[in-house]
Amino acid sequence: MRLPQFTYHSPDTLEGVLALLDEHRDNAGVLAGGTDLLVRMKHRLAVPKVLVSLKHLDTLSYIKETSEMVSIGAKTPIIDVIRSNRVQQQAPALGQACERIGAVSIQHFRGTIGGNILQDNRCIHYNQSQFHRTGRQPCHKDGGKICYAREEADRCNSTCQSDGAAALMALGAQLNLCSSKGERQVSLDAFYTTDGIHPFDMQPDELLTRIDIPIVPGAVSVYQRLSFRSAIDYPIVCAGVRLVPDPDDAGCIKSARIVVGAMGRSPLFLAKVSQSLAGKRFDDIAAVAQAGKDAMNTAAAFAAHNAGAALPYRQAMVETMVIRALELAAAQASMKIAR
Ligand SMILES: Cc1cc2nc3c(=O)[nH]c(=O)nc-3n(C[C@H](O)[C@H](O)[C@H](O)COP(=O)(O)OP(=O)(O)OC[C@H]3O[C@@H](n4cnc5c(N)ncnc54)[C@H](O)[C@@H]3O)c2cc1C
Ligand code: SF4
CATH class of the missing domain: 3.30.43.10 (Uridine Diphospho-n-acetylenolpyruvylglucosamine Reductase, domain 2)
Structure with a gap:
């Protein structure tokens, strides 16, 4: 081609x-x-x-740390993020997400962290050759008026399948965007528009220059994902979580951020479900199980049949991914207490 x-x-x-x-x-x-x-x-x-x-632009390839944040240049290769001690210590969920991206060749030779979170939304009905697409009526994203992924949908429901985006959103990351008029910062929560055709709040003259991840004392984070193959495959569902312990009682969760990815037009920050864990103990199995169920019920509404696996299966696996991520994060937290 x-x-x-x-x-x-x-x-x-x-x-x-x-x-x-x-x-x-x-x-x-x-x-x-x-x-x-x-x-x-x-x-x-x-x-x-x-x-x-x-x-x-090698000046956009770096990983730096201050007392408040880890900053990553947009052009930093995926492999540098995976190997970074700073990322492993302060933002492990991002390292785990990057380890799962594509294939070793993408991680080592070409793929960048900026390109990862700015990759276009995907859909199995649309990400096909021109020959395949011209054989049938165009869908919304191709300029038409129908959707093959969700019956009677009046808009495009293509899916954000970026591993990095879900992890970075769970970590509360901010982006730095530059244009010849100046620069601005935007949180990842606000950056994703939930529009399948224009998924980012970004102007055509803007360049992503930096990703800032806040350092939260004592926080633990985990990323989990499911894909058909272990390599050269996109996630069909994923979850990133960050748990912050209560400074007065390290066995207790002060705040949580739960993000489900590959289930909608943008990564889904589940504010209510996250809030339900505040004040709960890390080893509260019932609270974790309930959060997994609530995450599944909330995320299920957003997904369309366009990521290569049966929709009911993807929906059901949200619960598993969220519970696994929360359990692993709780285990990390108790290891920190034991140290
Ligand atoms: C076989 C295969 C498997 C893959 N598997 C996965 C996977 O499992 N998980 C996953 O998340 N991704 C996957 N990908 C997608 C992609 O390879 C990775 O996301 C990669 O990190 C993209 O980075 P890049 O630098 O190559 O992006 P590019 O292709 O260079 O850029 C992607 C988009 O971002 C824009 N862009 C890039 N940098 C900037 C910037 N600084 N400012 C403004 N715009 C910018 C580009 O214009 C483009 O629209 C896969 C790709 C392939 C081909
Ligand atoms: S979700 Fe629908 S409109 Fe969007 S790319 Fe897929 S088939 Fe086209």
């Missing part, structure tokens, strides 16, 4: 990248590792006339 024609630029500076994005706006595509974008271009799902490569 051939790439469509495009003009290629690889500026040496951030200012150069931002100027090109400003000039070409909707006609431009940012090229990080290309493992998502180039595949979509080959299928004619994205046809940018201008590609702006981040190849020479």
Whole structure:
């Protein structure tokens, strides 16, 4: 399959990248590792006339830590995130999510953390060759008026299948976006729009430069996911959790963040279910079981039949993923207390 024609630029500076994005706006595509974008271009799902490569922007590849946060440059390779001691200590859920991304070749050679959370939403009915798609009526995402994933849907329900996004949302991460007009910060909770066609709150002239993960004293975090194959496969359901212990009673949960991924147009931060764990003990099996059930019931409403496994199965497995993640996080917390 051939790439469509495009003009290629690889500026040496951030200012150069931002100027090109400003000039070409909707006609431009940012090229990080290309493992998502180039595949979509080959299928004619994205046809940018201008590609702006981040190849020479090594200043966007780093992992730093202050007393308040771990900051990761958008162009940092996935393998650097996996190997980072800082990530393993302060944000283990992110390291676990990155270990599950795609294949070793994607993690080692091309895939970046920025590209991971900005990959387009996916749908088995849409992420197909142009030949396949032209054989039938276009769906909403292709400019038509129907949806093959959910009967009578009036909008696109394509699924966010990014591993990194669900983990980072559970960790309460913030993004730093830059344009030639300035920069702004946005929490991941607000960044995902729940629109299957335009899934991000991001302007065409903006570049993701940095991801900030807050350091919360004593917090534990875990990521769990399910996919058909152990490699070269996207999650069909996943869960990220962060639990913060009560400073006055380390056996007790002060606050929780539970996020379910690959079940909707964006990762789902389950605020009510998370809140239900505040004040509970880490080893409260009944509370964890109830949270798993509530997570399943809440997330079930958002998923469409478009991620390669039967919908009832994916819905049922939300409970398992959330309970597993909570149990592993509780075990981490009790190990910390024992130390
Ligand atoms: C076979 C296969 C299996 C995969 N499995 C998984 C998986 O299991 N889990 C998973 O999460 N992903 C998976 N992926 C998707 C993808 O490989 C990874 O998410 C990867 O991390 C994307 O990073 P990249 O740098 O290659 O992104 P690119 O393809 O370079 O970029 C992705 C999108 O983000 C935009 N972009 C990138 N960086 C920036 C930036 N700094 N600012 C603004 N826009 C930007 C690009 O324009 C593009 O639209 C898989 C891909 C393949 C081909
Ligand atoms: S969810 Fe529906 S509209 Fe969206 S890409 Fe899939 S088939 Fe098309």
